[in-house]
Amino acid sequence: MREMIVSELSQALHEMARGFAHFLPRIIVMLILAALGWVIAYVVKVILRSILRLVKLDKLSENAGASQLLSKAALPSPTEVLSRFVFWIAWLGFILLGVSVLGILGLQEQVARFFLFLPRLFVAMFIMFFGLLAASFFSRAALLAAVNANVPSPRVLSLAVRSIIIVFVLSIVFEELGLAEQTMLVAFGIAFGALMLGLAIAFGMGGRDLARRFLEKKIVRGKKEANEDELSPL
Amino acid sequence: MLLEARLHDGAVFRTETKVAEESYLTDDFLRQLMNVGEVDILVGLPTHNNAKTVGSIVHTIQSGILRGFPRERAVIINADGGSRDGTPELVTGVSIDDVRPASNLQALRTLHSISTKYASSSRSASGAFRTILAAAELLRPKACVVMSPESANIQPEWLSKLLRPIFDDGFDLVTPIYRRHKFQGLLITNLLYPMTRALYGLRIREAYSPEFGFSGRLGSQFLGQNVWSDETEGAGVELRFTLAAITGKYRICQSFLGDKDRIERRAVDLVPALRQTAGALFSALEPDFPVWSVVTGSQPAPTTGSDQEVLLEALRVNRKRLREMFLAGIAELESVFQSILSPSTLAELQSIAHLGEEEFRYPAELWVRTVYEFAASYQKSVISRDHIIQALAPLFRGRMFTFLTENRNASAGDVEKNIEDLCLVFERLKPYLLQLWKTRE
Numbered sequence: 001m002r003e004m005i006v007s008e009l010s011q012a013l014h015e016m017a018r019g020f021a022h023f024l025p026r027i028i029v030m031l032i033l034a035a036l037g038w039v040i041a042y043v044v045k046v047i048l049r050s051i052l053r054l055v056k057l058d059k060l061s062e063n064a065g066a067s068q069l070l071s072k073a074a075l076p077s078p079t080e081v082l083s084r085f086v087f088w089i090a091w092l093g094f095i096l097l098g099v100s101v102l103g104i105l106g107l108q109e110q111v112a113r114f115f116l117f118l119p120r121l122f123v124a125m126f127i128m129f130f131g132l133l134a135a136s137f138f139s140r141a142a143l144l145a146a147v148n149a150n151v152p153s154p155r156v157l158s159l160a161v162r163s164i165i166i167v168f169v170l171s172i173v174f175e176e177l178g179l180a181e182q183t184m185l186v187a188f189g190i191a192f193g194a195l196m197l198g199l200a201i202a203f204g205m206g207g208r209d210l211a212r213r214f215l216e217k218k219i220v221r222g223k224k225e226a227n228e229d230e231l232s233p234l
Numbered sequence: 235m236l237l238e239a240r241l242h243d244g245a246v247f248r249t250e251t252k253v254a255e256e257s258y259l260t261d262d263f264l265r266q267l268m269n270v271g272e273v274d275i276l277v278g279l280p281t282h283n284n285a286k287t288v289g290s291i292v293h294t295i296q297s298g299i300l301r302g303f304p305r306e307r308a309v310i311i312n313a314d315g316g317s318r319d320g321t322p323e324l325v326t327g328v329s330i331d332d333v334r335p336a337s338n339l340q341a342l343r344t345l346h347s348i349s350t351k352y353a354s355s356s357r358s359a360s361g362a363f364r365t366i367l368a369a370a371e372l373l374r375p376k377a378c379v380v381m382s383p384e385s386a387n388i389q390p391e392w393l394s395k396l397l398r399p400i401f402d403d404g405f406d407l408v409t410p411i412y413r414r415h416k417f418q419g420l421l422i423t424n425l426l427y428p429m430t431r432a433l434y435g436l437r438i439r440e441a442y443s444p445e446f447g448f449s450g451r452l453g454s455q456f457l458g459q460n461v462w463s464d465e466t467e468g469a470g471v472e473l474r475f476t477l478a479a480i481t482g483k484y485r486i487c488q489s490f491l492g493d494k495d496r497i498e499r500r501a502v503d504l505v506p507a508l509r510q511t512a513g514a515l516f517s518a519l520e521p522d523f524p525v526w527s528v529v530t531g532s533q534p535a536p537t538t539g540s541d542q543e544v545l546l547e548a549l550r551v552n553r554k555r556l557r558e559m560f561l562a563g564i565a566e567l568e569s570v571f572q573s574i575l576s577p578s579t580l581a582e583l584q585s586i587a588h589l590g591e592e593e594f595r596y597p598a599e600l601w602v603r604t605v606y607e608f609a610a611s612y613q614k615s616v617i618s619r620d621h622i623i624q625a626l627a628p629l630f631r632g633r634m635f636t637f638l639t640e641n642r643n644a645s646a647g648d649v650e651k652n653i654e655d656l657c658l659v660f661e662r663l664k665p666y667l668l669q670l671w672k673t674r675e
Contacts, residue, residue, distance in 0.1 A: 059616075063665040137618060140570060147566050149504055149557055154566050228365070231551060232495075233421035233507045234442070 023102075030098030037094020045087035052079040060133070089118065124176040131169025135162045158198065167191055258361070259368055262352035267372050270346045274306035275299065275397060276375040280362030282315035284383040285324055291383055292328040292347070294494035299345060303401075310599035311369045312349040315401030321383075322349035360462060360471040367457040375450055377401045380472075382444030387493045395489040396447035399538065403417045406484035408447035409440050409476060409535075415544040416641060416649045417551065418633050419494070421504075424654050425605060426473070426511045432660035433519070433667075434480045435529035439488060439542065442473040442511050451485050469506075470514025477518045479539040490539025491550040492495045504627050512605075513623045516612040527668060532661060544646040557594060561587050563628020570625050574611040579603050583629070596629075604629055606663065612671035 052058075061078040075081055096111045139162035146154030171188040175181055277295050281288055292310065299308045312325040326347045348369075352361040363380070370378050377400035379393060392410075399405040412419075422440065430441045461474050479486050519526065534541075564571075564587040571580050580598055589595070605626075612622050641649050 038492075140617070140621055143566065144570070144621055147559075147563050148624060148627050150555075154562075178478065231417055231420060231549075233504055234419055234511070 026102050029101050030095075033098035033101065034091075034095050037091050037097070041087045041090035041094065044090050045083045048086050049083040052082060057082070066164060089121075093118070120176055120178065122171045123222075127169060127176060128173050131172070132167065134168065135165035138162075138165060160195075163195065164192075167195070255349050258352060258365065260350060263348070263365075263369075264372075266348045266350075267369055267502065270309050270348065270373060272307070273309045273346075273373045273375045274374055274377070275308040275311045275401075276361070276366075276370050276378040277301055277308065277393070278366030278370075278378060278380040279310060279312045279325065279383055280315075280366065280380070281312055281317060281321045281325065281383045282362075283317045283319050283321060285317070285319035285321050287386070288321050288383050289324050289328060291385065291388060292325055294388050294390050295381060295393065296328065296345060298390035299534040301390055302394035302397070307344075309346040309348065309373060309375075311366050312347065313365040315348055315362060316351055322351070322398045323638075325349050333336060360469070361391070363386065363471050363475070363619075364457070364462055367453045370450055370453045371457055373512050377447060377449060378453055379447040380445060384495075385445065386495050388445075389492060392491050395491055395538065396445065399487050399489060400447050400449050403487075404485060405487045405536075406452040407476065407479040407486045408451040408489050409438050409486070410443050410445050410536065411439050411488050411490045411538075411539070411541060413490075413492055413545060413548065414494045415549065416644070416646070417549060417638060420637060421507055421511055423628070424511060424601070424633055424656065425630070425639060426515065428602075428657040428660040429515060430477070431532045431657055432664050433526040433529065434477065434522075434533045436480055436486065437532050437657075438476060438480075440487065441476040442470060442514070444472070445491070446472065446476075447489075448475070448479075449484075452479055452482070455482060470510035473511060473514040474518055477515075477522060481522050487536040487538065488541070490537070490543075491542070504630065505624055508623050508626055509620070510628065512608075512626060513612075513619070516609050516623075517619075519609060520613055527671075530664075532657075542650055544648060544649055553635050553638050554591070556638070557591060558632045560596075560632030560635060561630050563625075563631070567625055567628065570617065570621065573616045574622055574625060575604065575607050579607055583632075586632075594632075594634045594635065595639070599663070601633050601636075602656075602659050602663045603666065604661075606667040606670060609667060613671065657658070 057079050058077050074086075093115070096114055100108050100111045139158040142161045143154050143158035146157050151157065167188065171184055174184040236347075277299070279288070279291070279295070284291075299306075310325070312322060314322045314325075326349050328347070350365060352365045366378070366380060377397045379396045381388065381392075389477045396410065399408045422442070426442060427437075431437050445522065445600055456475055456478050459478060461471065461478075507632060564583055568580075568584075571583070574584070579600070583604070586594065586596060586600070608622060608626055611617075612619055616622070637652075641652060
């Protein structure tokens, strides 16, 4: 009995040692890949940071309003955020590559899914950045046009333009990421509808007096202007 | 492309067009130009739906040619932006025989009128001018003149006044001087003239004008410049032309023409006017930096006739609205101004916005600093360049209010002195612009 136990134990230990010996090179490969990945990711980060500083991404983001969003979230500059993000993505990619070398069933599938998700993540980030840029540009254009046309409450108009574009961009981003597509579709529909309804009610009810004053002013001024001399600036 | 045509006297008219020109000059237009051959005088007439006025303008031009240049070969080139009211037909349909009995003069040469359509777009003014310059390059006139199709006060003598200095005295550019009301052309008197003078060192009263004369060599040189495809989309190309003449050290003079169109009873859109003047000037500053950065002071330009005449008749101007729009701009555009202006300038603007109507003044020095900071921000594109120009509009209205208030009861001499004082402030603060330019680099 005792001999049998010792024999079984020594066989188990042998198998474990053989398994470990079989597995050890894979672990070493994984560690090498992780270390190499860190070095490559770090180099990519440094190069990317230099390029982004060269193209003045921070200034662009400041104009787009993205910098303000980041500072509100206590995050560093967009250049830093993007370069760190790329570093982690690249390193994580190498680590997962190493993990897949281990040959653990199930994990490989998750790794493949992660790599398939990466392009969508980048596209979503791209859409988000340029969406913010477009929102900032068009809201400022609306603000300037409204101020120069002497339209009442130009900032409300500008804010409405910005909100509509951001809501629209967010819905595209979530759809691209494949996150809660149905929920986002419904939420977008509700939010957009509510916004439009709110604007309609605001104009119809809240802005009733304002609209009356505006129209009166326009009509009365129109009559007045017929007797006024317009100055040609040129 | 080599063009060749036999002239009336048997000589062969041969010229080579640049490849770029081929794309915007139609074959039919080129054929018409070849039929005309070389000329002495070219009159450019850019039009777009000007049927109401263009007939009388062409009559006046023809009369001007008959009176001033009866022996010279002349052509009227109408560059039309796709009029739908029959403008080109009116231009080519006006016969010089209609003018002859009235003027009792005979032209010894044929006066040609050619109309062509250029690609109509937002950049219509530059498209028309480019077509006229390309035609001038082919026809090799001694002197060219561009006339406005809308001018209500154009006189036949204007042609001689704009062409003679080129024809007889070898000048390359003749800019007009008009008799204006003291409150007309405030963008010219409060921004364009003083700033152009301070930066480029030459006192040209109307650097941006719909009427001007120029030599063929200046036209050819400008045609080859890269101003047709830049971001301004050709807005204010006439101003760029004047600046090119200054930076190219061409001979420039001014000629007094007469009354500018009187005060118009229609809404005036300030923003397009700013794009054509301030926008064009700001965009020229970058390529012209080596020239204007070394200029100090300013020199008068040679002038024929009066160098300024001001009308003083009473006007009903809504000054209150100008101030209201300035205040609205200061209140609503703070975030935009933060990107463009220095904190101290913005703080000063906000402080004058709190003044009552009677005390409100936009001081000359603050105005000049504002304009210079806008120019520097434009150069660095801190935000969209067009947005920078649009943001200047409410501030300019504040300056208009101040000018109207300060000169309400001013005599012609007082108005001139105030404009001269403003010019001197622009000249005195020029180092500030240079400093902004360098620090922002």
